[in-house]
Amino acid sequence: MTDFSPPGFLQNPHVQSILASTRLRRLRIFPRVRRLQAATREVVLDCGNGVQLCGDYSAHDIPARGLVTLIHGWEGSSNSTYLLSAASALFAEGYDVFRLNMRDHGPSHHLNRDLFNSTRLDEMLAALRQIHANYPRDWHFLVGFSLGGNFALRMAARARSEGISLNKTIAICPLLDPVKTMAALENGWWLYEKYFVRKWKRSLIKKLRYYPELGYQDELPSFTSLAAMNAYFVPNHTEFERPEDYLQAYGIVGDVLTGLDSPAHVIATQDDPMILAEDLAQLAPSPMLSVECCQFGGHCGFVKNLKLDSWADERVVELINLARYPRKMAKGRKATSES
Numbered sequence: 001m002t003d004f005s006p007p008g009f010l011q012n013p014h015v016q017s018i019l020a021s022t023r024l025r026r027l028r029i030f031p032r033v034r035r036l037q038a039a040t041r042e043v044v045l046d047c048g049n050g051v052q053l054c055g056d057y058s059a060h061d062i063p064a065r066g067l068v069t070l071i072h073g074w075e076g077s078s079n080s081t082y083l084l085s086a087a088s089a090l091f092a093e094g095y096d097v098f099r100l101n102m103r104d105h106g107p108s109h110h111l112n113r114d115l116f117n118s119t120r121l122d123e124m125l126a127a128l129r130q131i132h133a134n135y136p137r138d139w140h141f142l143v144g145f146s147l148g149g150n151f152a153l154r155m156a157a158r159a160r161s162e163g164i165s166l167n168k169t170i171a172i173c174p175l176l177d178p179v180k181t182m183a184a185l186e187n188g189w190w191l192y193e194k195y196f197v198r199k200w201k202r203s204l205i206k207k208l209r210y211y212p213e214l215g216y217q218d219e220l221p222s223f224t225s226l227a228a229m230n231a232y233f234v235p236n237h238t239e240f241e242r243p244e245d246y247l248q249a250y251g252i253v254g255d256v257l258t259g260l261d262s263p264a265h266v267i268a269t270q271d272d273p274m275i276l277a278e279d280l281a282q283l284a285p286s287p288m289l290s291v292e293c294c295q296f297g298g299h300c301g302f303v304k305n306l307k308l309d310s311w312a313d314e315r316v317v318e319l320i321n322l323a324r325y326p327r328k329m330a331k332g333r334k335a336t337s338e339s
Helices: 013-019 023-028 030-038 081-092 121-134 147-158 178-187 190-210 226-237 243-249 277-282 311-324 326-338
Strands: 040-046 052-058 067-071 096-100 140-145 168-172 264-269 289-294
Touching: 023 030, 023 081, 030 040, 030 081, 040 121, 052 121, 067 081, 067 121, 067 147, 081 096, 081 140, 081 311, 096 121, 121 147, 140 147, 140 311, 147 168, 147 264, 168 311, 178 190, 178 226, 178 243, 190 226, 226 243, 264 277, 264 311, 277 289, 311 326
Parallel strands: 067 096, 067 140, 140 168, 168 264, 264 289
Antiparallel strands: 040 052, 052 096
């Protein structure tokens, strides 16, 4: 258990899950984000085999403490509020940041003909390898949220074999067992499923503008549930015949993370309405993996006060600084405890 303890109604998991991405919070972080965006340029990455991904690179004018690559969640983007918040906190701390868009997220729909799916790990690894090659640093970190956290941990487990060096990986509320998460979305509060159906359909419509030959325009209007969409798109646009097989293919429970050979840290919550905390026990035990589970926070929420400040941003900065300056951080904690 950690020291994240929000007051009053902020302990509600739905309030946390929704509030973190609201326009109100975006306005709250605007001054910090404006400094980040002033140093940002868009980048298209060549991932091999004709695949391209894109992202936003923000660099300091002076040598940075390191480079942090951040990955958003499903149907988010490099400009999602929670990602901008974390990136601006890291940038203010002296780190360069790269906000990577997954395929068909953000402004990337035109880059590749085939649709995104969550098993496309190789292209994400290729993108990370390209980022590190383009912007070499002595220290490289990887941070992901939700599905992005799932990708980050899978990438960390294969990093060394792919020629990628990582000093630390942090996953916030990572997707653990997609089968259970899909069931939670379908059977839980209707608002969550409706939200993802709406955003997924909007993304698919955008894709058709560039690749009408994909041919699902007649079926798309009839879809009203994630189950119906998976039943159509999995057999028609992935290598899997059944949605269950597809969902199981990108889970990280079981022995998936046994290949970790660099430090990784999971931040989760007991009250996440989408990802069951009980599945944390199903992660492969590893001396490289540490897990902290907060009592509150919802799904990628961690709003700590009425000013809409993010505890997760502070924790990510702390963990990365701890990896970068372990002795200095230890001394600082000791001095604080003594005072």
